Amino acid sequence: MAKYGKTNCSGGISVLSEDMDSTLGDVIKGKKAMTSDSGDEGGIGxxxxxxxxxxxRVLNGYSFYSTDAKKKLTGNVVVNSLLSFSCAAYSGRRVLAKWQNPKAATGKPYSGVIIRYSTSGYPGKTGGTQIYKGAGSSSSSGGNSQAYLDLPNLNTTYYLSIYPYVTCSTGEMTGDVLNASIKTLTEIYVTIKATQTYTIQGFKYADFFLVGGGGGGHLGGGGSGRTTTKKGVSVNTGEVLAMTVGAGGAQQGNGGASSVSRAGITIASASGGNAGGDNGGSGGSGGGGCTIGATSPGDGGSDGSDGVTPKILGGGSGTSGGTGQKTTTRAWGDASGTVYSGAGAGGNSWYDRVDNEGERNYYFSAGGKGGAGGGANGGGWTGQGGQNGSIDAEIPAQNGVANTGGGGGGRARDDGLWKDAGRGGSGVILMRLY
Structure with missing residues (x-):
């Protein structure tokens, strides 16, 4: 302990500077004291x-002295408080967190936010799992900021806590907590009807069902687009899928392939149906055959079946029906799924013939029926058959239904002149995200 004093000349105990263990450097500036280096007369500190x-500029609750040794000061620095916090479901597991930054103020620093989540109550600063740390989309004073969060599960209620932080020389300081809750969305089904890209947001897995474009008709009906199902494909938020939907074939043209690819690598594809020729085209379902004066027309196949070979008057058959894929063309390959990929029916023609009695007889019929799932009817005729009959009107070949992969109908014929055949229907892609 420092000793301060001077010699008592009235006969008391003498205190000499050499008895002191402090120096003038230990004494407040301007104050007089006897120290070990002051001499017996004392000196000025x-x-x-x-x-x-x-x-x-000092942490809240910490005390210090500045320029006055008798005045103890206490710091009041605290992390600035957020003004608001909310969450909204965005897509699948992805939610959008929004907050309002604090307004800048002296002694209230701010760097960003920390967000934690739990399924069993608000986690505060120490519970649950940290999912985000940063300044979000804006760090402006009092500005609105946001960040996307990808939570673990679909269709689940999450409790989120957000609090501000600042990084300083002593480490990290944090501020007051705000809370919000949100329920993530469920799986979704997406129908892709035209070629495009699709960005994954908040999902981990995808299933795909693809139908190629239907083949166009000629004499026989066009084969429908083939189908493919692929399930359980791993996907990540931000990935871009290139979705190509096969075009329907023109008359005598094959349908285009449908496909899904990622970063140039094909995930799944389904080829288009083959065009009808003299026979029905092959495909997901086979196109119907064509004939003249059929008693049983060449209907288009459906649900993966072959096309029908028509029967003609007096026995015998028309041209052959096309070959189907022999597996279901229902969505997702499920027995209860919607039927796609119906094939086009074959066309029919009329003719007349003079019988042994010199009477002219007319033979004709409508074309075949398109297969269930978008297949087109074949061309044909209406009128009065038999002796002294007449042809009333053409029944034009139909086009396959768009976004089913349906095959186009075969054309009708009039006195050796072929009418227009039907076009194939475009394909489609169904996607389930979960």
Missing amino acids: TLELTGNAIES
Whole structure:
């Protein structure tokens, strides 16, 4: 302990500077004291407080002295508080967190936010799992900021806590907590009807069902687009899928392939149906055959079956029906799924013939029926058959239904002149995200 004093000349105990263990450097500047280096007459202290800290730069609750040794100061620095916090479901597991930044103020620093989540109550600063740390989309004073969060599960209620933080020389300081809750969305089904890209948001897995474009008709009906199902494909948020939907074939043209690819690598594809020729085209379902004066027309196949070979008057058959894929063309390959990929029916023609009695007889019929799932009817005729009959009107070949992969109908014929055949229907892609 420092000793301060001087010699008592009236006969009391003498205190000499050599008895002191402090120096003038230990004595507040301007104060007189006897120290070990002051001599017996004492000296003036030289200790000077030169601190430049102020309360708004010292942590809240911590005390200090600045320039006055008799005045203890207490810091009041705290992390600035957020003004609001909310969450909204965005897509699948992905939610959008929004908050309002604090307004800048002296002694209230701010760097960003920390967000934690739990399924069993608000986690505060220590519970649950941290999912985000940063400044979000804006760090402006009082500005609105946001960040996307990808939570673990679909269709689940999550409790989220957000609090501000600041990084300083002593480490990390945090501020007051705000809370919000949100329920993530469920799986979704997406129908892709035209070639496009699709960006994954908040899902981990995808199933695909693809139908190629239907083949166009000629004499026989066009084969329908083939089908493919692929399930359980791993996907990640931000990935871009290239979705190509096969075009329907023109008359005598094959349908285009449908496909899904990622980063140039094909995930799944389904080829288009073959065009009808003299026979029905092959495909997901086979196109119907064509004939003249059929008693049983060449209907288009459906649900993966072959096309029908028509029967003609007096026995015998028309041209052959096309070959189907022999597996279901229902969505997702499920027995209860919607039927796609119906094939086009074959066309029919009329003719007349003079019988042994010199009477002219007319033979004709409508074309075949398109297969269930978008297949087109074949061309044919209406009128009065038999002796002294007549042809009333053409029944034009139909086009396959768009976004079913249906095959186009075969054309009708009039006195050796073929009418227009039907076009194939475009394909489609069904996607389930979960």
